[in-house]
Amino acid sequence: MAHPVVVGVDGSPAALDAVEIAAREAALRGVGLRLVHAFGWPSRHGPPGGPPWHPAAPGVRELLDGTLGEAERRARAAAPRLELAREVTVGEPVTVLEIESRTAALVVVGGRGPSAFGSRLLGSTAVHLVAHAHCPVLVVRGRPDPAGPVLLAVDGSPAARGAVAFAFTEAALRGAELLALHAYTSRTEHPYAAPADPPFVTYDGNRPREEAEHVLAEALAGHRERHPDVAVRHRAVRGRVRATLVEASSEAQLIVVGARGHGGFTGLLLGSVSQAVLHHAHCPVTVVRHDGP
Structure with a gap:
């Protein structure tokens, strides 16, 4: 089975841009795209009616469906025939992506954004991810020239x-x-x-x-x-x-x-x-x- 392209999803504009690029990369390689969202709720901010850090807690599923749903729409627009898979998990995003990289052809992440998949990426998170990922890591930033080399x-x-x-x-x-x-x-x-x-x-x-x-x-x-x-x-x-x-x-x-x-x-x-x-x-x-x- 061909290794997929993995992209970190957090709902930020930068992450959605990363989804589009990841979808094109997957289509070029003829492999699937894996949308990965890692999350966690500190206990004092946990949603009512369910244990914190649990993806099935009330309100969490709706949030994740919205975030991943928009990411999936962006991926489909970039590569309509792409095979998509979702992964929702609890944990530090950089750790989750490192684990995902063990079976990935490429990991794609946004270079800017409000969360751990975004703004922290250019700090210690970036050092850790690109240093320890088991496959190449593509950091989306700038305005690429589509006709450039x-x-x-x-x-x-x-x-x-x-x-x-x-x-x-x-x-x-x-x-x-x-x-x-x-x-x-x-x-x-x-x-x-x-x-x-x-x-x-x-x-x-x-x-x-x-x-x-x-x-x-x-x-x-x-x-x-x-x-x-x-x-x-x-x-x-x-x-x-x-x-x-x-x-x-x-x-x-x-x-x-x-x-x-x-x-x-x-x-x-x-x-x-x-x-x-x-x-x-x-x-x-x-x-x-x-x-x-």
Whole structure:
């Protein structure tokens, strides 16, 4: 059975936007879409006539049917023939989504909103979810250019290998161009503006243009042959990594970045490069985790 696309639903406008994008992603892959709503009521605010935290308590079912019903309508409008499933559960949304990611092809979440699926996503919740999810995570934000390329951030590290494969597949599914971008600096420049930035994103930060081109060629090797229908463009850009990626995202429909998993990735995401992409990218961001050494 094909793994579905999972989307977090909380009734916010951002979550509904995420539902539409998730529906299109599921349709492109030919898989189902799973609408997931996690909730809980503190005991002092629990609904009358039923135990708190219980989805069958009076008033809860109506609320959930309204939230999920609107999400389902948005999904159907985006992909009419899509197979849909609902999941209503009690628990922290980030924990629920992490569990759901174990059997998902992709998890999609909104980047803004009033609840845990929304505004908290750009804080510690985002760090946890993209660090520990068992599949790629797509964070919906910005105003993507539907005619723009799939933007791939290339750094030459093993952590980016899964991102390269994902970006090629995504470009093929969308019928879009793939733009592979690698930022580099001269020996007298520092590629980051903050000490928390991870040094391995461009390795030593002193790579000249020729070596930057070599990094791109190595990263793309083999993938072009597996995806001959994908138009590929690569750019080696002299400049700071995060500013270069954020600027390039303004003309993209999706940006794909790779990251190390577990403890190593947590440190990376707290650095300014990943934070800048999640907070300031002009289009949706997909983080593809790598669990290797």
